Amino acid sequence: MTIGKLAVIGGGAWGTALAQVAAAGDRETLLWALEDDVVTAINRIHENPVYLKGIKLNPAVRATADFSELASADAWLVVSPAQHMRAVLKRAPCPNMPLILCSKGIEESSGKLLHEVAAEVCPTSPIAVLSGPTFAHEVASGLPTAVTLACRDSTLGQQLRQRIARPNFRTYLSDDVAGAEVGGAVKNVLAIACGVVEGRGLGQNARAAVIARGFAEMTRFGMAMGARRETLAGLSGLGDLVLTCSSTASRNFSLGKAIGEGRSAAELMSDRRTVAEGAHTAPILHRIAVDRDIDMPIVEAVVTLLSGRVGIDELLDAMLSRPPGDEED
Numbered sequence: 001m002t003i004g005k006l007a008v009i010g011g012g013a014w015g016t017a018l019a020q021v022a023a024a025g026d027r028e029t030l031l032w033a034l035e036d037d038v039v040t041a042i043n044r045i046h047e048n049p050v051y052l053k054g055i056k057l058n059p060a061v062r063a064t065a066d067f068s069e070l071a072s073a074d075a076w077l078v079v080s081p082a083q084h085m086r087a088v089l090k091r092a093p094c095p096n097m098p099l100i101l102c103s104k105g106i107e108e109s110s111g112k113l114l115h116e117v118a119a120e121v122c123p124t125s126p127i128a129v130l131s132g133p134t135f136a137h138e139v140a141s142g143l144p145t146a147v148t149l150a151c152r153d154s155t156l157g158q159q160l161r162q163r164i165a166r167p168n169f170r171t172y173l174s175d176d177v178a179g180a181e182v183g184g185a186v187k188n189v190l191a192i193a194c195g196v197v198e199g200r201g202l203g204q205n206a207r208a209a210v211i212a213r214g215f216a217e218m219t220r221f222g223m224a225m226g227a228r229r230e231t232l233a234g235l236s237g238l239g240d241l242v243l244t245c246s247s248t249a250s251r252n253f254s255l256g257k258a259i260g261e262g263r264s265a266a267e268l269m270s271d272r273r274t275v276a277e278g279a280h281t282a283p284i285l286h287r288i289a290v291d292r293d294i295d296m297p298i299v300e301a302v303v304t305l306l307s308g309r310v311g312i313d314e315l316l317d318a319m320l321s322r323p324p325g326d327e328e329d
């Protein structure tokens with residue numbers, strides 16, 4: 001099967017950037033967006049001023065708010081925020097449609113990874129996961145980027161790669177779907193922790209320590225979920241962790257930085273239009289970790305801070321008084 005026309009579900013920053021990638025070479029690409037103003041702007045001025053300001057889009061990207069139009073595509077890139085993905089897919093005509101899941105998170109209500117959610121809603125659809133260190137603005141601007149595309153069906157994986165990959169959008173194949181998802185979900189929580197370190201002025205040594213010990217938490221969790229260690233050490237795990245923990249271009253890092261500077265998490269979450277997935281993933285990730293007896297102290301600290309129950313300095317004292325164990329544990 002040749003994959004020709006692609007549709008993207010979700011007109012946020014990442015869905016718009018991926019539509020731009022899919023439209024390279026002037027290939028017609030459909031972008032389903034929730035908001036009418038986003039649909040209108042993309043079709044009239046070829047820009048998404050709400051979520052991806054300042055990027056001129058290829059006119060081959062056509063936006064729609066009509067789910068029925070999506071049936072004309074050969075595959076969908078699903079880019080709705082993790083907590084909305086189930087509801088959005090339920091409204092879309094998905095039988096047999098290959099789905100490439102590009103969002104990062106764990107469903108709060110069920111504790112499921114997104115490929116499990118998609119398999120429940122669209123049981124006849126083959127599923128792939130695209131993940132990696134990918135700030136939307138950079139991808140939409142054509143800057144060099146590398147991603148993991150994970151699919152259990154290697155033939156379909158190669159067909160999807162053939163359609164999506166570009167010289168500046170290097171696409172590495174994997175068959176570890178859970179591994180590719182775990183990295184993206186967990187790194188968002190760790191990026192909040194790194195932002196707190198930055199905002200509270202704890203220094204670069206502390207940030208590197210959080211990245212390294214956070215990676216140990218990601219690896220423990222991933223292995224328990226059936227992921228492979230080498231996937232977690234690749235683009236979708238360590239690669240994305242390093243990116244997101246290093247820059248205020250990350251919404252998760254910025255959220256943590258503002259908390260570190262003394263702002264209240266509840267107030268910061270109440271008036272945001274863009275998504276900081278780590279804030280939604282943290283509580284369910286922690287709950288799964290407790291249920292499965294997986295040690296994740298940094299994730300637990302993020303949950304505590306987001307709840308507003310304990311202040312940063314008190315939490316820091318508690319964390320620093322933990323006896324350090326063996327590094328490989």
Ligand SMILES: NC(=O)C1=CN([C@@H]2O[C@H](COP(=O)(O)OP(=O)(O)OC[C@H]3O[C@@H](n4cnc5c(N)ncnc54)[C@H](O)[C@@H]3O)[C@@H](O)[C@H]2O)C=CC1
Nearest residue numbers: 011012013014015034051084103104134135136274275277
């Ligand atoms: N922005 C980025 O650089 C990257 C984002 N991602 C992931 O992509 C996913 C989407 O993020 P962005 O495109 O950045 O979003 P965004 O923060 O730019 O935009 C918010 C999105 O949420 C949608 N939304 C709001 N309420 C909704 C509802 N009730 N039902 C359905 N959709 C609703 C909006 O329509 C919009 O598409 C997230 O899981 C994120 O982690 C992954 C890689 C890079």
Ligand SMILES: O=C(CO)COP(=O)(O)O
Nearest residue numbers: 132133134135250251252
């Ligand atoms: O996932 C991302 C980069 O790979 C984007 O991170 P933020 O959602 O924190 O902005």
